[in-house]
Amino acid sequence: MKQTTHPPDRRSARVRDGAATAAPSPARTRTRRRPASQQWAAWGFLAPVTVYLALFYAYPLYRNLDLSLRHYTVRSFVRGNAPFTGLRNYQTVFDDPTFAPALLHTAVFTAVCLVFQYAIGLALAVFFNQHFRLSATLRALFLVPWLLPLIVSASTWSWMLNSDSGIVNALASAVGIEPVNWLTSPSWSLTSVIIANIWIGVPFNLVVLYSGLQSIPANLYEAAALDGANAWQRFWRVTFPLLRPVSAITLLLGLIYTLKVFDIIWIMTKGGPADSSTTFATWSYQLGFGNLLPAFGPGAAVGNLLVVAALVFGLVYVRVQRKQALS
Numbered sequence: 001m002k003q004t005t006h007p008p009d010r011r012s013a014r015v016r017d018g019a020a021t022a023a024p025s026p027a028r029t030r031t032r033r034r035p036a037s038q039q040w041a042a043w044g045f046l047a048p049v050t051v052y053l054a055l056f057y058a059y060p061l062y063r064n065l066d067l068s069l070r071h072y073t074v075r076s077f078v079r080g081n082a083p084f085t086g087l088r089n090y091q092t093v094f095d096d097p098t099f100a101p102a103l104l105h106t107a108v109f110t111a112v113c114l115v116f117q118y119a120i121g122l123a124l125a126v127f128f129n130q131h132f133r134l135s136a137t138l139r140a141l142f143l144v145p146w147l148l149p150l151i152v153s154a155s156t157w158s159w160m161l162n163s164d165s166g167i168v169n170a171l172a173s174a175v176g177i178e179p180v181n182w183l184t185s186p187s188w189s190l191t192s193v194i195i196a197n198i199w200i201g202v203p204f205n206l207v208v209l210y211s212g213l214q215s216i217p218a219n220l221y222e223a224a225a226l227d228g229a230n231a232w233q234r235f236w237r238v239t240f241p242l243l244r245p246v247s248a249i250t251l252l253l254g255l256i257y258t259l260k261v262f263d264i265i266w267i268m269t270k271g272g273p274a275d276s277s278t279t280f281a282t283w284s285y286q287l288g289f290g291n292l293l294p295a296f297g298p299g300a301a302v303g304n305l306l307v308v309a310a311l312v313f314g315l316v317y318v319r320v321q322r323k324q325a326l327s
Contacts, residue, residue, distance in 0.1 A: 061307070067300035077296055089297035093305075096298075098275055098283060106279040109194055110258045116198045117254055118247070121205025126235065128206075129213045139206070146203035154267035157196040158183065161268075186276035189269045193277055197264055201257070205250055212246030213239070245321075252317045256310045280306050 068089050076082040093099055124142065128135050145153060160167050161182035169179040182192040216239065224234045262281040265271060271278035271286065278286075280302050288299030 064300045064303055064307075067296050068298075068304050070297060072296040074294065085297065089301040092295075092298050093301045098278065101275055102278050102280055102283045102302075105190055105277060106259070106281075109190065109197070109261070109279055110255060112194050113197050113201060113258050114251060114254050117201040117205050118251060120198070120202045121250075122209050122243075122247075124202070124206045125209035125213055126239065128210060139210070142206055143203045145200050146207075150200070150263045151267060153200050154196060154264045157192070157199070157264075158268050161192050183269055184273055186274050189273060189277040193265045193268050196268060197258065197261055200264065201254060205254065208250045208253075209243065209246060212243050216242050245324075248317060248321070252313065255313055259306050259310055 069084060069086060070076075070082040071085045071088075072082045128139050159165075161169075163169060163179060163181045163184060166182070168182065173179060180188055182188050220238050220242075221234055224238050229237065260281050261279070262285060265277055265279060265282050266285065269277045271282040284299045284302040284306070286299075287295045287302060
């Protein structure tokens with residue numbers, strides 16, 4: 001018997017396809033709706049951070065920029081309607097005789113503090129990475145300068161470096177060294193605040209660099225030791241290269257923090273004597289709030305110079321990181 005074959009039912013296939021198109025499965029519907037819900041959830045989590053950044057970062061920066069471009073007096077600062085002066089406040093700052101010394105002091109203060117804070121913090125991090133007895137206790141003690149309020153630390157250093165009753169001069173006299181006017185001599189005032197700031201910033205470098213050392217595999221040191229590398233070679237060839245990303249962010253954060261150090265200098269020397277320890281941070285405060293007739297515009301202009309400096313170094317860091325990632 002001859003078997004007959006029936007052609008496929010195209011109408012039923014179209015009907016089935018149409019039904020499938022008209023009534024998608026619940027699973028497919030859920031996959032379509034999920035991205036929208038996730039997007040709303042992401043915006044919900046971002047909203048508090050966005051509001052916080054807008055209120056406490058973006059708006060103050062805008063107000064500071066507005067202050068630097070207008071001639072504000074006490075009356076106009078309260079009531080508003082200060083006349084627009086453009087870049088005149090910046091020109092006033094550049095023409096001020098305090099600008100060059102303040103720029104030099106800011107550069108020296110920042111560079112010296114960064115170098116010593118990083119070097120001492122790295123040495124301590126490598127030392128504590130040996131995991132000897134009482135290592136955790138000693139690390140906790142080294143965190144004390146970082147945990148203390150800055151006003152307490154600065155006041156303590158002011159007492160220690162006091163010319164008449166300070167413990168530093170007392171110890172120097174005990175070993176036959178002439179006393180030094182640490183806080184009242186133009187030759188030593190900047191050195192005094194640098195020492196105090198180094199002492200305060202070392203614990204931060206210690207904590208960050210120590211955490212970076214914990215992420216280096218121990219088998220790399222074992223392989224280097226088997227190849228005959230001594231302790232210095234293991235540090236220079238293994239530890240230091242692998243710590244570069246952590247070191248970069250540590251130096252960047254230390255740079256931003258050191259640029260804006262105000263309270264330590266102001267409590268210890270108030271930028272003196274004779275502006276010998278004046279930096280941009282203390283000068284900005286002196287212009288805006290340290291006089292009977294405050295110069296809000298020039299003070300804001302000096303503050304904006306600090307913001308620009310921090311922004312430039314931040315952009316350099318981002319560019320270097322991108323190059324390292326591409327290479």
